[in-house]
Amino acid sequence: MTPPPFTTVSGPAAPMPEDNIDTDIIFPARFLLITAREGLGRYAFHDRRFDADGAEVADHILNRAPFRKAPILIAGANFGSGSSREQAVWALLGMGVRCVIAPSFGEIFHGNCLRNGILPITLPPAMVEMLMADAARGIAATVDLPAQSLTFEGREAIPFDIAPERKEALIHGWDETAQILNRFAGPIAQFEAAQRATQPWLYSKESAA
Amino acid sequence: MARALTLYEKLWQSHVVADLGEGEALLYIDRQILHEVSSPQAFVALREAGRQLRRRETHYAVADHAVPTRSPHADKHRHGAVADPQASAQIAELEANVQAFGVPYADLDGPEQGIVHVIGPESGFTLPGTTIVCGDSHTTTHGAFGALAFGIGASEQGTVMAAQCLRQSRMKTMRIDLTGQRHPLIAAKDIALAIIATIGAHGAAGHAVEFTGPVVRAMSMAERMTLCNMMIEAGSRIGLVAPDATTYAYLKGRRLAPAGALWDRAVAHWETLASDADALYDKLLTFAVGSLAPQVSWGTTPDQTLPIDTPLPDPGTLGDPAARRQLEKALAYMDLAPGQTMAGVPIARVFIGSCTNGRIEDLRAAAAVAYGRQVAPGVQALVVPGSAATRAQAEAEGLDRIFLKAGFEWRLAGCSMCVAMNDDRLAPGERCASTSNRNFEGRQGPGGRTHLMSPAMAAAAAVTGHITDVRTLPA
Structure with a gap:
C-alpha cells in the first residue's frame, strides 16, 4: 500500500481552535465496522458535520466555503489523541486533507499520518494561534515539504522540523514495509538467531492456540 | 562500568x-x-x-x-x-x-x-x-x-x-513514584484518573511512564494493568511496571x-529487567495516594476529572477565551453546571467491564458493593467480563448470581459499551457511570455522556441511581 507522494500543497487551512480533538471525533467508532480504507472521507468528523438526520450542520467549518475542500487543517493541541484507528487518517485523506498543523499530536495518529502521505506539522502554540486567525479569514497557505516551509499568503515563510528519513519517505511515497524488507533482511535474521539462543522460550511455542 | x-x-x-x-x-x-x-x-x-x-x-x-x-x-x-x-x-x-x-x-x-x-x-x-x-x-x-x-x-x-x-x-522516560497508604476502597482506577487529571491528557506525551514505589509493589497484576492501561489517556503510548x-x-x-x-x-x-538503582529519568514525579478520594470524570477528556466532592470549574473565572470556550463546551455537552459536584448526579446506565476494568478483581470489587443491594429503579446496569475465562472464574465464585440477584445484567465477554460499535451503546443524552477509559464525545454512543470511575464506584452508582461515594454507602 503506497502512500500518495507529498511535495507541495496549497489551499485554504480549515481552523479548528480546540484542544484534544480525538480520533473518535475524527472518525466515530461505529464506522469502524467498514473494512474498506477507501471512500471514508464522508465519515470524517461525521457527528459534528452532520446532524442526527444526516443533514449538514451549516456552521461546521468543513461545511463552509472556502473550507469544504481545504487540504490543510490547523487545530489545537493534542490533535488525534485517543484510539489508534488508522481510519481517522484515511478519512482525512479521503476528504482531501494532506497536512495538519497543531501544537502537538496524539503519537499514534502522528505516525499513522506519516505512513499515509499526510504531513503533520508541529508549531509552537502561539504561532498556531496566530496562523489560525489568518486561516479563519480564508487566507490560503502553501506547504513546501522539500523546503520545509509553510507560507500563509502575505506572511514570511515559517520553517518546520521533520526527520530527514520521514521527509524522504513522504516525498517519494515510500511503502515502509518494503523499505524495511529491502534494507534489513540480514540484520533481522541475525537478531532472531541471537535472540533464539539467549531467550529460547520466545521460540518454543509453535502455535498460540 | x-x-x-x-x-x-x-x-x-x-x-x-x-x-x-x-x-x-x-x-x-x-x-x-x-x-x-x-x-x-x-x-x-x-x-x-x-x-x-x-x-x-x-x-x-x-x-x-x-x-x-x-x-x-x-x-x-x-x-x-x-x-x-x-x-x-x-x-x-x-x-x-x-x-x-x-x-x-x-x-x-x-x-x-x-x-x-x-x-x-x-x-x-x-x-x-x-x-x-x-x-x-x-x-x-x-x-x-x-x-x-x-x-x-x-x-x-x-x-x-x-x-x-x-x-x-x-521515548523519553518518566518515573511516577506512588507512595502512601490508600483507603481500601480507593482503586488503581482512582489513582490513574487522579494522575491524568494532574498531568493532563497530553502530560506524558513522548514519555515512557514507569510506575515505582511501595503502592505499585503491593498491587495485584490486575491493578497494575489498570494503571498502565490508562497511561494512553495521559498521552503516553507506554506504561511500565518492573516484573517481580x-x-x-x-x-x-x-x-x-x-x-x-x-x-x-x-x-x-x-530479574535483570528492573531499572538500575541509579538510573536517570527525564522526569520524576511523586504521587501520594494517602488522601485520595474517589475520582469521577465530569467532562469530555479523561483529564477533566475531579474528586467526587470537588466543585466543577467555572468558565467565568478563566481569562483565556479559548480555554473558557472549551470548558463551556464540555459542560454543555455533559449538561452540568459550574460549581456543582459529581456526587448526586443521576445516571441512567452503568457499565462495568472493558480492558481497563473487566478482570476478575474488578468484578469482585463491584460484586462486593452489589451484594445484598438492588439496582435502582430506572437504571440499566451491565456487567461485561473481559474474557470468557474471567466470566467462568466469576461464575465459579458465584459473582454472577450476586449481580443477577441485584438486578445487573450478566453479559458475554467483549469490549461492549466502552466503544460504540457493537449492540451496547448509550442513547443521545443518556448518562453512564462507566469503568471504561474514555469519556470522549460520543465514545459510548452519539450524544452519550460518560463518567469514568472505578468498578466499586460504578456499582455504587448502580444501586443508588446517582454518582455516590462508595465509602459512604450504609453497610
Missing part, C-alpha cells in the same frame, strides 16, 4: 535490530495481538504485496470490539448469531484471514475469547521483557508485566506481519508461559 539503565532503556536496547539515527531504530517485535476491527486492512496489504507472515506463531487473534455481548441461544454461542451484518462480516473476515495465514485464533465461542488486553495476559502470551504490539491504543496495558507494549495503526500491523519489526522513535514475584506468580502455569527449565531461565532473565 556500563551506564545505569531504566527498564524502558533495557527493553529498547534489547530489541534494536538497526540504529537509524536521530533517536530512531528498527525495533524487533516479539508479539502481536490482532482483532477484527483494526486488522482487515493489514491483511489486505499483506495479500496485495504477496507477502507472508514472517513468524505466524508470534501473533494471536481474537474478535472483541464488534461482538455482541448477548446470544439468542440457550448455550450462549455467538457464532453465526451476530445480528449486525457489518459486524458479522468483520468477524468472518478475521476468521478467513487467520485461516489463510495460519494465525493462532481464540475462537468466538472458545474458552480464551475476550478483550485483547485481557486474554494476552491470561493466556501467557504476554511476557516480561518482550515487545508487544496491537492495533489498539490500550496496548499500554501489557507494560504492567515489564513488556515494551504499545498501540499501532493498521499499516504498522502489516509491517510487523511481514518483517517482525517496526521503525520507532525512542507478583508477576511471576501470575504467569506461572499459564498456557503459553514457559515451563520447566525454560521457566527458570526466563525468570532469571526477567
Whole structure:
C-alpha cells in the first residue's frame, strides 16, 4: 500500500481552535465496522458535520466555503489523541486533507499520518494561534515539504522540523514495509538467531492456540 | 562500568535490530495481538504485496470490539448469531484471514475469547521483557508485566506481519513514584484518573511512564494493568511496571508461559529487567495516594476529572477565551453546571467491564458493593467480563448470581459499551457511570455522556441511581 507522494500543497487551512480533538471525533467508532480504507472521507468528523438526520450542520467549518475542500487543517493541541484507528487518517485523506498543523499530536495518529502521505506539522502554540486567525479569514497557505516551509499568503515563510528519513519517505511515497524488507533482511535474521539462543522460550511455542 | 539503565532503556536496547539515527531504530517485535476491527486492512496489504507472515506463531487473534455481548441461544454461542451484518462480516473476515495465514485464533465461542488486553495476559502470551504490539491504543496495558507494549495503526500491523519489526522513535522516560497508604476502597482506577487529571491528557506525551514505589509493589497484576492501561489517556503510548514475584506468580502455569527449565531461565532473565538503582529519568514525579478520594470524570477528556466532592470549574473565572470556550463546551455537552459536584448526579446506565476494568478483581470489587443491594429503579446496569475465562472464574465464585440477584445484567465477554460499535451503546443524552477509559464525545454512543470511575464506584452508582461515594454507602 503506497502512500500518495507529498511535495507541495496549497489551499485554504480549515481552523479548528480546540484542544484534544480525538480520533473518535475524527472518525466515530461505529464506522469502524467498514473494512474498506477507501471512500471514508464522508465519515470524517461525521457527528459534528452532520446532524442526527444526516443533514449538514451549516456552521461546521468543513461545511463552509472556502473550507469544504481545504487540504490543510490547523487545530489545537493534542490533535488525534485517543484510539489508534488508522481510519481517522484515511478519512482525512479521503476528504482531501494532506497536512495538519497543531501544537502537538496524539503519537499514534502522528505516525499513522506519516505512513499515509499526510504531513503533520508541529508549531509552537502561539504561532498556531496566530496562523489560525489568518486561516479563519480564508487566507490560503502553501506547504513546501522539500523546503520545509509553510507560507500563509502575505506572511514570511515559517520553517518546520521533520526527520530527514520521514521527509524522504513522504516525498517519494515510500511503502515502509518494503523499505524495511529491502534494507534489513540480514540484520533481522541475525537478531532472531541471537535472540533464539539467549531467550529460547520466545521460540518454543509453535502455535498460540 | 556500563551506564545505569531504566527498564524502558533495557527493553529498547534489547530489541534494536538497526540504529537509524536521530533517536530512531528498527525495533524487533516479539508479539502481536490482532482483532477484527483494526486488522482487515493489514491483511489486505499483506495479500496485495504477496507477502507472508514472517513468524505466524508470534501473533494471536481474537474478535472483541464488534461482538455482541448477548446470544439468542440457550448455550450462549455467538457464532453465526451476530445480528449486525457489518459486524458479522468483520468477524468472518478475521476468521478467513487467520485461516489463510495460519494465525493462532481464540475462537468466538472458545474458552480464551475476550478483550485483547485481557486474554494476552491470561493466556501467557504476554511476557516480561518482550515487545508487544496491537492495533489498539490500550496496548499500554501489557507494560504492567515489564513488556515494551504499545498501540499501532493498521499499516504498522502489516509491517510487523511481514518483517517482525517496526521503525520507532525512542521515548523519553518518566518515573511516577506512588507512595502512601490508600483507603481500601480507593482503586488503581482512582489513582490513574487522579494522575491524568494532574498531568493532563497530553502530560506524558513522548514519555515512557514507569510506575515505582511501595503502592505499585503491593498491587495485584490486575491493578497494575489498570494503571498502565490508562497511561494512553495521559498521552503516553507506554506504561511500565518492573516484573517481580507478583508477576511471576501470575504467569506461572499459564498456557503459553514457559515451563520447566525454560521457566527458570526466563525468570532469571526477567530479574535483570528492573531499572538500575541509579538510573536517570527525564522526569520524576511523586504521587501520594494517602488522601485520595474517589475520582469521577465530569467532562469530555479523561483529564477533566475531579474528586467526587470537588466543585466543577467555572468558565467565568478563566481569562483565556479559548480555554473558557472549551470548558463551556464540555459542560454543555455533559449538561452540568459550574460549581456543582459529581456526587448526586443521576445516571441512567452503568457499565462495568472493558480492558481497563473487566478482570476478575474488578468484578469482585463491584460484586462486593452489589451484594445484598438492588439496582435502582430506572437504571440499566451491565456487567461485561473481559474474557470468557474471567466470566467462568466469576461464575465459579458465584459473582454472577450476586449481580443477577441485584438486578445487573450478566453479559458475554467483549469490549461492549466502552466503544460504540457493537449492540451496547448509550442513547443521545443518556448518562453512564462507566469503568471504561474514555469519556470522549460520543465514545459510548452519539450524544452519550460518560463518567469514568472505578468498578466499586460504578456499582455504587448502580444501586443508588446517582454518582455516590462508595465509602459512604450504609453497610
